[in-house]
Amino acid sequence: MSSVTIIRNAMVLTMDAGFHLFRKGTVLIEDDQIAAVGEEKDINTGYENAEIIDGSGKLVMPGIVNTHTHIPMTIFRGYADDLSLHEWLYDYIFPVESAFINAENVVAGAELAIAEMIKSGTTTFNDMYYFADDIAQLADRTGIRAFLSEAIIDFPAPNSPNPLKGLERGEMLMRKWNHHSHITISSSAHSPYSCSKEYLVKARELSDMFKVPFNIHVAETRREYDQSIKKHGLSPVAYLDSIGALSDRTVAAHGVHVSEEDVRILARKGVSVAHNPECNMKLASGVAPVPQLLNAGVTVGLGTDGVASNNNMDMFEEMNSAAIIHKLNQKNPSVMDAQSVVYMATLGGARALGAEDQIGSLEVGKKADILILDMDQPHSHPVYNVYSLLVYSMRGSDVDTVLIDGKMVMKNKQLLNVNEKDVFAKVDKIAAEVMQKNGMVQR
Amino acid sequence: MSSVTIIRNAMVLTMDAGFHLFRKGTVLIEDDQIAAVGEEKDINTGYENAEIIDGSGKLVMPGIVNTHTHIPMTIFRGYADDLSLHEWLYDYIFPVESAFINAENVVAGAELAIAEMIKSGTTTFNDMYYFADDIAQLADRTGIRAFLSEAIIDFPAPNSPNPLKGLERGEMLMRKWNHHSHITISSSAHSPYSCSKEYLVKARELSDMFKVPFNIHVAETRREYDQSIKKHGLSPVAYLDSIGALSDRTVAAHGVHVSEEDVRILARKGVSVAHNPECNMKLASGVAPVPQLLNAGVTVGLGTDGVASNNNMDMFEEMNSAAIIHKLNQKNPSVMDAQSVVYMATLGGARALGAEDQIGSLEVGKKADILILDMDQPHSHPVYNVYSLLVYSMRGSDVDTVLIDGKMVMKNKQLLNVNEKDVFAKVDKIAAEVMQKNGMVQR
Numbered sequence: 001m002s003s004v005t006i007i008r009n010a011m012v013l014t015m016d017a018g019f020h021l022f023r024k025g026t027v028l029i030e031d032d033q034i035a036a037v038g039e040e041k042d043i044n045t046g047y048e049n050a051e052i053i054d055g056s057g058k059l060v061m062p063g064i065v066n067t068h069t070h071i072p073m074t075i076f077r078g079y080a081d082d083l084s085l086h087e088w089l090y091d092y093i094f095p096v097e098s099a100f101i102n103a104e105n106v107v108a109g110a111e112l113a114i115a116e117m118i119k120s121g122t123t124t125f126n127d128m129y130y131f132a133d134d135i136a137q138l139a140d141r142t143g144i145r146a147f148l149s150e151a152i153i154d155f156p157a158p159n160s161p162n163p164l165k166g167l168e169r170g171e172m173l174m175r176k177w178n179h180h181s182h183i184t185i186s187s188s189a190h191s192p193y194s195c196s197k198e199y200l201v202k203a204r205e206l207s208d209m210f211k212v213p214f215n216i217h218v219a220e221t222r223r224e225y226d227q228s229i230k231k232h233g234l235s236p237v238a239y240l241d242s243i244g245a246l247s248d249r250t251v252a253a254h255g256v257h258v259s260e261e262d263v264r265i266l267a268r269k270g271v272s273v274a275h276n277p278e279c280n281m282k283l284a285s286g287v288a289p290v291p292q293l294l295n296a297g298v299t300v301g302l303g304t305d306g307v308a309s310n311n312n313m314d315m316f317e318e319m320n321s322a323a324i325i326h327k328l329n330q331k332n333p334s335v336m337d338a339q340s341v342v343y344m345a346t347l348g349g350a351r352a353l354g355a356e357d358q359i360g361s362l363e364v365g366k367k368a369d370i371l372i373l374d375m376d377q378p379h380s381h382p383v384y385n386v387y388s389l390l391v392y393s394m395r396g397s398d399v400d401t402v403l404i405d406g407k408m409v410m411k412n413k414q415l416l417n418v419n420e421k422d423v424f425a426k427v428d429k430i431a432a433e434v435m436q437k438n439g440m441v442q443r
Numbered sequence: 444m445s446s447v448t449i450i451r452n453a454m455v456l457t458m459d460a461g462f463h464l465f466r467k468g469t470v471l472i473e474d475d476q477i478a479a480v481g482e483e484k485d486i487n488t489g490y491e492n493a494e495i496i497d498g499s500g501k502l503v504m505p506g507i508v509n510t511h512t513h514i515p516m517t518i519f520r521g522y523a524d525d526l527s528l529h530e531w532l533y534d535y536i537f538p539v540e541s542a543f544i545n546a547e548n549v550v551a552g553a554e555l556a557i558a559e560m561i562k563s564g565t566t567t568f569n570d571m572y573y574f575a576d577d578i579a580q581l582a583d584r585t586g587i588r589a590f591l592s593e594a595i596i597d598f599p600a601p602n603s604p605n606p607l608k609g610l611e612r613g614e615m616l617m618r619k620w621n622h623h624s625h626i627t628i629s630s631s632a633h634s635p636y637s638c639s640k641e642y643l644v645k646a647r648e649l650s651d652m653f654k655v656p657f658n659i660h661v662a663e664t665r666r667e668y669d670q671s672i673k674k675h676g677l678s679p680v681a682y683l684d685s686i687g688a689l690s691d692r693t694v695a696a697h698g699v700h701v702s703e704e705d706v707r708i709l710a711r712k713g714v715s716v717a718h719n720p721e722c723n724m725k726l727a728s729g730v731a732p733v734p735q736l737l738n739a740g741v742t743v744g745l746g747t748d749g750v751a752s753n754n755n756m757d758m759f760e761e762m763n764s765a766a767i768i769h770k771l772n773q774k775n776p777s778v779m780d781a782q783s784v785v786y787m788a789t790l791g792g793a794r795a796l797g798a799e800d801q802i803g804s805l806e807v808g809k810k811a812d813i814l815i816l817d818m819d820q821p822h823s824h825p826v827y828n829v830y831s832l833l834v835y836s837m838r839g840s841d842v843d844t845v846l847i848d849g850k851m852v853m854k855n856k857q858l859l860n861v862n863e864k865d866v867f868a869k870v871d872k873i874a875a876e877v878m879q880k881n882g883m884v885q886r
Contacts, residue, residue, distance in 0.1 A: 021886060023885070074821075074824075075825065076827075077822075077824070077825060077827070077832075077836060078825075078826065078827040078828045078831035078832050078835065078836065079827045079828075081780070081781060081828065081831045081835065082766075082776065082777050082778075082779075082780035082781060082831075083776060083777055084775070084776060084777055085776060088776070112821050112824060113821075115821040116820075116821035116822050119820070119821060120822075278763075278767060280771070281767035281768060281770060281771040282766070282767045282770055282776065282835070283770070283776050284770045284771050284773070284774050284775055284776040285771075286771070287771070310835070311831065311832075311835035311836045312822045312835065312836045313821075313822070314822065314838070317760075317763065320721075320760065321764070321767075323525075323725070324721060324724035324725045324764075325724060325768075325771075327724060327725055327726070327727045328723070328724040328727055328728075328729070328730070328768075330727070331727050332527070332727055333525065333526060333527060333528060333531070333725065333726050333727040334525050334526055334527055335525075336525075337524070337525035338524060338525060376863075376867075377559075377562070378517075378555050378556075378558040378559035378562060378756075378863065378866070378867075379520075379559050379563075379755045379756070379757065381517075381520070381555060381866075381867045381870050381871060381874075382518065382520060382521075382870045382871045382873070382874030382875075383521065383871075383874070383885055384519075384520070384521040384522045384874060384877075384878065384883070384885060385521045385522075385524065385885070385886055386885070386886065387886075388520075388521035388524045388525075388754065389520075389521050389754075392521065392524065392725070392753070392754035392755065393520060393521065393754045393755045395757070395838055395839070395840055396838070397838055397840035397841075398840075420819075420821065423821070423824075424819075424821075424824045427824050427825045428824060428825045428826075430825070431824075431825030431826070431827060432825075434827075435827065440827070442466070442826055442827060442828070442829070443464060443828055443829065443830075
């Protein structure tokens with residue numbers, strides 16, 4: 001017998017192709033899937049033993065998709081801010097990672113991030129880090145939808161001694177996990193400048209073989225762009241294209257420094273871009289030409305990047321920043337309207353991960369990854385335009401209840417599968433050790 | 444007999460000159476003032492009948508100061524977004540204001556804004572709108588610290604038929620209100636381009652006479668700058684200086700388009716700048732040169748501007764945006780460090796309003812305008828640097844308890860002086876009327 005959950009009397013934002021909004025809407029969930037969505041009167045809700053959720057005064061929408069992050073790095077939240085990129089990376093992040101990245105600490109940081117993501121409405125995340133097997137077990141336990149990968153890189157990394165072993169390990173993990181209902185192991189290479197041509201192509205081939213995303217950082221900084229021109233006579237995007245490393249499974253993180261020709265290449269190859277506006281601003285990397293990418297037909301999703309640079313996992317903040325930074329950058333307040341931004345954060349992200357037939361909108365047959373938001377706050381009144389409200393006024397803290405794969409993972413702001421106190425104690429202890437080792441005091 | 448409140452066991456961020464942080468801190472409040480602040484062991488807490496607040500796991504900090512806003516405009520939140528400035532102003536905002544701005548609607552919108560401000564940690568706001576007398580009564584009832592003004596302008600405005608009457612009315616309101624413990628009526632002129640030289644100078648003189656701020660929008664857009672050059676042969680700042688309209692009580696809102704010479708003028712005259720980063724981004728106005736202003740010794744406070752353009756009153760979002768936009772704009776991730784941003788939002792704002800001896804930091808003898816923040820959320824762990832945490836991770840929704848002028852106005856996230864349901868119903872009704880009149884549907 002299937003389990004049935006019914007959300008009633010809510011404002012339902014579908015993000016379907018017609019952007020349907022149901023003012024007194026109902027969502028019917030059978031097992032892990034959406035079985036019906038529409039106005040109350042049009043839906044048969046006569047099920048025995050159904051769990052009924054009263055959505056009065058609430059907003060129901062698809063779960064948010066974070067297309068680029070490194071979740072275990074929450075343990076370094078606020079460890080090193082307001083520094084030049086070089087000082088940040090070489091004097092702070094690399095040394096602290098080398099000393100403190102192990103399976104136990106990764107899992108603690110990942111669990112903190114998962115708690116933060118669910119509480120702020122992210123139901124799917126796309127991660128590049130180490131110890132993907134451990135994080136997959138955590139995703140299984142906490143119920144979050146996870147795309148996980150260990151990025152291959154041509155210098156020694158904590159859990160990936162060499163690229164070839166990294167590829168073998170990736171393939172092993174794909175075989176182990178990729179029949180799971182909400183866990184996918186993807187392929188990743190760190191970047192065009194830190195991986196040889198051989199491994200870039202092999203990582204792309206692996207993604208084709210398993211039909212999973214291929215993640216890579218591309219053109220994040222001006223320095224990377226200039227060095228690529230100097231070394232290859234080609235931009236990072238053009239270089240990757242020239243060696244056959246791009247495909248329609250490629251998720252290019254950042255894509256800040258891309259030329260008009262690069263935009264055409266990305267569009268032609270069907271590459272998606274994971275846009276991380278707050279991280280790009282905070283590290284002074286630049287502004288990705290998202291309006292141009294969208295005009296060219298490139299799929300763009302939103303991401304937070306890792307917490308060591310961002311410093312949070314809240315996709316509502318990314319939506320807000322994405323909406324306003326491009327208006328400023330293009331000197332045009334009509335670009336990146338609120339609806340387009342909500343699309344990027346939901347169905348756009350799903351499309352970037354090749355999962356648009358599964359998630360990203362509330363449509364019959366899709367997985368039930370659903371947010372129920374509290375509208376009972378001063379900043380949520382009045383409502384002229386619900387997209388504007390989501391992007392410009394509401395916050396991650398307005399998320400009240402979350403279902404992923406049809407299962408409730410947060411109810412009335414209480415996480416059901418994470419013991420927050422335990423997680424806080426673990427990460428606070430790690431931070432205390434980091435500070436002690438570095439002779440820092442909390443300030 | 445004085446009333447005594449004691450906050451114990453909290454992390455206390457003072458924002459005093461030494462940026463003292465007390466890890467197991469106590470704040471002692473007698474009547475409306477801070478009587479002691481420091482480590483628990485150094486403070487006599489042996490009072491009978493004192494109200495004790497347990498601050499375990501909480502962060503205590505000064506109330507936030509919003510230096511530029513138009514609070515009644517919350518009734519138009521989300522009414523018109525993603526439009527060119529001209530279309531937004533002439534096709535939407537001016538017509539809707541002319542049809543819907545009356546005392547009743549202004550009070551409803553203002554009360555929604557006050558609810559939103561207190562809930563997100565703003566204890567003082569500096570407003571320019573109409574019906575200041577009505578808003579003052581509301582500020583008295585709700586307990587928030589208010590600097591209120593009706594901006595004079597050389598064309599008819601809803602409640603101010605001509606500038607001369609506006610000045611007379613301002614003077615009358617100053618005489619009426621300016622002995623109030625937390626309400627100040629200030630002087631305001633809309634802008635250099637919408638007011639004659641005569642009224643600009645008179646408004647500045649009025650501020651000197653009553654020792655109150657003189658608010659004026661200055662150099663918000665490139666168009667304003669260019670037209671000023673064309674009309675006067677001078678930038679907006681230089682023009683205001685040339686006619687004697689600037690003083691050390693002047694709060695220049697925006698200050699986006701200011702030259703190096705303008706920065707020197709602002710510094711020399713002791714003019715403060717109210718910086719509104721999110722509004723300036725959303726309307727594509729530009730980026731104020733805040734690092735240069737600070738280097739030149741100009742006092743800079745933060746503001747939200749009105750909700751019709753922002754679209755919220757959350758100063759935590761402004762802190763975040765202020766920290767990251769200047770890094771991007773200056774291509775330097777080390778500018779606008781988190782501590783400087785917290786300073787702008789607290790003591791910097793107090794200084795801009797000439798109230799630095801009263802508010803903006805937790806110091807003995809100052810008014811007890813105090814926030815108690817919940818640290819028990821995933822995004823607030825771990826804590827390496829509490830300034831980073833406030834600026835880059837925490838949100839307005841983390842504010843748990845608020846005291847203003849020594850009185851509690853919010854306790855455990857419950858507003859004590861505002862009936863939220865009533866306010867929501869009022870503004871929702873206004874919005875329904877606006878939509879009906881304009882043939883709009885909620886979407």
